[in-house]
Amino acid sequence: MPTVDKEQVQERVVEALASFGPDADQITLAATFEELDIDSLDLVELAQIVEDEYGVVLKGEDMKELKTVGDAVDLIAARAR
Amino acid sequence: MSERRKVVVTGLGAVTPLGVGARPLHADWAAGVCGIEDGAGRCTSFEPSEFLSTKEARRLDRVSQFAVVAADEALAQAGWEGESPYDPMRVGCIVATGIGGISTVETNHDAMRERGAARVSPLGIPMYMPNAPAAAVSMRHGLRGQMYGVVSACAGGAHALGAALRMIQYGDADAVVAGGSEATLTEFGFACFNALQALSETGISRPFDARRDGFVMGEGAGLVVLEEREAALARGATILGELAGYGSTSDAHHLTAPDPAGATAAQAITLALTDAGERPEDLSYINAHGTSTELNDAAETVAIKLALGEEQAKRIPVSSTKSAIGHLLGAAGAVEAVATIEVLDTRIVPPTLGYEVPDPELDLDYVPGEARPLLPGSDPTRPSVALSNSFAFGGHNVALVIRAPTPAG
Numbered sequence: 001m002p003t004v005d006k007e008q009v010q011e012r013v014v015e016a017l018a019s020f021g022p023d024a025d026q027i028t029l030a031a032t033f034e035e036l037d038i039d040s041l042d043l044v045e046l047a048q049i050v051e052d053e054y055g056v057v058l059k060g061e062d063m064k065e066l067k068t069v070g071d072a073v074d075l076i077a078a079r080a081r
Numbered sequence: 082m083s084e085r086r087k088v089v090v091t092g093l094g095a096v097t098p099l100g101v102g103a104r105p106l107h108a109d110w111a112a113g114v115c116g117i118e119d120g121a122g123r124c125t126s127f128e129p130s131e132f133l134s135t136k137e138a139r140r141l142d143r144v145s146q147f148a149v150v151a152a153d154e155a156l157a158q159a160g161w162e163g164e165s166p167y168d169p170m171r172v173g174c175i176v177a178t179g180i181g182g183i184s185t186v187e188t189n190h191d192a193m194r195e196r197g198a199a200r201v202s203p204l205g206i207p208m209y210m211p212n213a214p215a216a217a218v219s220m221r222h223g224l225r226g227q228m229y230g231v232v233s234a235c236a237g238g239a240h241a242l243g244a245a246l247r248m249i250q251y252g253d254a255d256a257v258v259a260g261g262s263e264a265t266l267t268e269f270g271f272a273c274f275n276a277l278q279a280l281s282e283t284g285i286s287r288p289f290d291a292r293r294d295g296f297v298m299g300e301g302a303g304l305v306v307l308e309e310r311e312a313a314l315a316r317g318a319t320i321l322g323e324l325a326g327y328g329s330t331s332d333a334h335h336l337t338a339p340d341p342a343g344a345t346a347a348q349a350i351t352l353a354l355t356d357a358g359e360r361p362e363d364l365s366y367i368n369a370h371g372t373s374t375e376l377n378d379a380a381e382t383v384a385i386k387l388a389l390g391e392e393q394a395k396r397i398p399v400s401s402t403k404s405a406i407g408h409l410l411g412a413a414g415a416v417e418a419v420a421t422i423e424v425l426d427t428r429i430v431p432p433t434l435g436y437e438v439p440d441p442e443l444d445l446d447y448v449p450g451e452a453r454p455l456l457p458g459s460d461p462t463r464p465s466v467a468l469s470n471s472f473a474f475g476g477h478n479v480a481l482v483i484r485a486p487t488p489a490g
């Protein structure tokens with residue numbers, strides 16, 4: 001698998017989250033999922049997208065730890081390497 | 082037993098092939114406008130983004146979107162303006178659907194076949210479960226009393242209103258947002274109803290006409306706000322009508338065909354009239370189930386005559402909303418209750434559109450041609466009274482009796 005650029009991951013995650021409802025410009029790395037009204041159902045959808053895109057499998061326990069967009073980007077980028 | 086609490090209607094909402102709104106449903110129908118095109122009653126003017134955020138819209142199947150938009154209208158008319166005048170725990174919500182979120186089922190089934198079981202959406206179940214419309218309305222408006230869906234096919238919307246009536250009468254709630262919603266105009270929906278040979282081949286909904294050849298499927302929702310009468314008056318609400326009687330029976334005859342003898346359907350009508358304390362002589366209007374199928378329209382005619390007697394049955398104007406919007410399945414009973422309340426309010430009886438060739442067996446006054454004024458009942462000093470019938474696959478029979486808020490004057 002080719003190495004995945006963190007910026008690419010960020011771009012993809014922001015795009016996915018924006019499709020769930022929040023405005024794209026609100027979706028910064030520091031933004032919390034709570035602030036963005038992103039709940040557990042959205043995160044399962046995000047996990048499906050991430051698995052399709054990067055082959056990274058995110059389980060429920062992985063997702064539980066995620067508080068911010070940056071947390072998700074970091075985890076996905078780290079697992080994808 | 083102490084005197085029963087009375088239940089009044091304070092808000093109406095509808096999304097139908099005649100547009101978004103309870104008023105256009107009645108006004109356009111009365112003007113002779115038919116919302117059916119190419120053999121289906123589609124809500125073509127309904128645009129979810131006008132009413133719902135991206136997040137709301139993508140989490141609600143079309144069936145729940147209709148329910149939410151109709152509930153918004155009904156609650157706005159009731160004057161709740163985002164805040165319940167009652168303890169939210171005393172406000173119930175009952176929304177029927179015949180089928181549920183069928184397009185969500187289809188989309189996710191396709192995803193599973195094409196991309197594997199792990200690719201179905203986590204939103205699949207919460208979007209297609211038959212209680213989703215009720216849950217969506219409850220969540221959007223913070224209704225925290227009893228809340229559930231009702232499943233009885235094409236009688237569901239009427240059952241929802243009946244259950245809501247009892248909930249308030251019994252004292253379990255002071256108000257209930259109730260109705261029905263349906264969105265089955267999908268490839269699979271049409272395939273299944275076509276396999277049953279239930280749909281009109283000509284694509285024309287002409288209830289009670291000799292040429293009727295099946296129903297035309299429609300989509301949409303009807304929701305009403307029901308409140309305990311004294312509480313509604315105390316808060317200065319405008320009373321649109323009284324849900325005065327409810328009767329329901331089952332055929333135990335056949336999975337899809339109505340009992341042609343009509344006795345069980347007639348009994349539902351009799352129960353509803355008795356429940357309301359009204360007599361056949363008091364009725365000014367009947368909103369028929371009138372599906373435009375061979376069997377329903379014949380059995381319903383028999384049932385009306387059995388329940389009311391030949392003379393009264395022939396006196397009372399009977400028209401079918403399905404002639405203007407098609408058959409909205411689980412939403413039909415609620416949408417037609419909305420239309421019936423509008424009939425009492427405007428005192429205009431819309432016609433059965435397309436009814437031109439009488440069937441010799443079907444000999445009631447089906448209001449051919451044009452709308453006409455609502456006639457008073459036998460006692461003009463009392464409020465006008467109307468009956469709305471709903472019957473369904475499975476053998477469900479429901480009758481609702483609705484009273485105008487005040488005498489015609």
